[in-house]
Amino acid sequence: MKRPLYIAGGGAVTPAGLNRRQTLAAVRAGLSAYEEYLLAEPMGASQIVSRIPTHWSLRTTDWDWLVNMAARAIMDALASTSADPRTTVLILVLPEQFRNHAAFEEEDPSGFLNAIVRACGGPFHEASRTLDGGAAASIGVLHKMVEILAHPGVERVLLGGVDSLVNDKDIARLAEAGRLKGSDNSQGLVPGEAAAFVCLQSRPDSKSPCLAAIHGAGFAQEADSVLTERYSQGKALLGALQGALNGTGDGPREPDIVFVVSNGNGERYSGWEANIARSRFYRTRREMLPIAYPAMTVGEVGAAGGALALLVASDSFTAGYAPGPVAMCEVASEAGLRAAALVSDVKSG
Missing domain, CATH: 3.40.47.10 (Thiolase/Chalcone synthase)
Structure with a gap:
């Protein structure tokens, strides 16, 4: 971006x-x-x-x-x-x-x-x-x-x-x-x-404070989606995560990411894919990487899941329960599209 x-x-x-x-x-x-x-x-x-x-x-x-x-x-x-x-x-x-x-x-x-x-x-x-x-x-x-x-x-x-x-x-x-x-x-x-x-x-509004800043976004198509007979190796999600980080200029970097918001829905397939991709992307040592799953509250909501992940990340900053100022939103579609967005508190951005 x-x-x-x-x-x-x-x-x-x-x-x-x-x-x-x-x-x-x-x-x-x-x-x-x-x-x-x-x-x-x-x-x-x-x-x-x-x-x-x-x-x-x-x-x-x-x-x-x-x-x-x-x-x-x-x-x-x-x-x-x-x-x-x-x-x-x-x-x-x-x-x-x-x-x-x-x-x-x-x-x-x-x-x-x-x-x-x-x-x-x-x-x-x-x-x-x-x-x-x-x-x-x-x-x-x-x-x-x-x-x-x-x-x-x-x-x-x-x-x-x-x-x-x-x-x-x-x-x-x-x-x-x-x-x-x-x-x-x-x-x-x-x-x-x-x-x-x-x-x-495109810019902060002095009349109404912004909730969060999006610094980068990436996407890729997963060939081995849940609809196929093969298990995903997380290649597309990894590509999306790397794409979200690339081209952010002076924005946050991988070591700055403190937590994740995911539309993971509890399926064994999605859990394996995400764990494989994260182990390859997050190279900085962390004691833990907190992950928020809105599906634990509302279930699998399909096409609404991407915007809901952004809303949860934004709310965590404004309501003060985020474990840090920078988050990565990881979103997967059933047919194979994978996307990620690097999001931060406006003050830190």
Whole structure:
């Protein structure tokens, strides 16, 4: 990245909270939003999930539910900075295409962004668009946000995603692959759902203090993803970590990194991959490397995981519970994209 990006605010709706403040307070407190969910097939069976409590009318269809989640989180993010939607570029990450998400079985994904804009009640900047790539896409495009913010008429970028794995289609797919947490698999994932966004700007704002600075971002594609028959050796995650560190100029270096925020979801595969990559990347001796896992509170939230990791890192600085001033956000997508972002307290940055 040519210069740092600044996180000025954000928004979220998760099983742990209906806005950013509630969600981050639940993560800080180490609360769990897990609950038992009755499956349609096989009838009477149950699965542990992390589900947002809501009125049934908001879940009329899977499409409506994703729109409602995204709109609520976006409005929360806009309110956190009093941003003007007309000068704000909305970058929205959708559930990865290979999943053929239930929300898009009868509706064309190309109309999803317009549906969200209507739900928010106003137009966003014309450069707004959707992305594929899952959770890691929110991190992988950070270097492009610097260029977007340099365009005339653009004051902020609202970057994030929306997803729900709490649907019969995804649960059946994960169950068939033996990837769900249960009595017979302690190292599985818990399906969750969320929408999360960070509000980015190119420089600190004297009117509203920024939450964190992003100094670098890297990404790479993992050939041996969890969808293949081979175990990952962490090559792509290592490349993403190195990419986040390269080109940061006078920014933090590897010895300065004090803790990690990861979207690791409890699967054996993700744990092995991350441990292999970290052992190759972190060369400075440390007594310990604290790691925050938001999935312990909200489960696997798919495309929303990247922005949620940035929000947790930012909150740790502003709320004073970070073990140090510099963090690395590590984010993995199911289909293989890996991304990392070097984040610091604004004062240290």
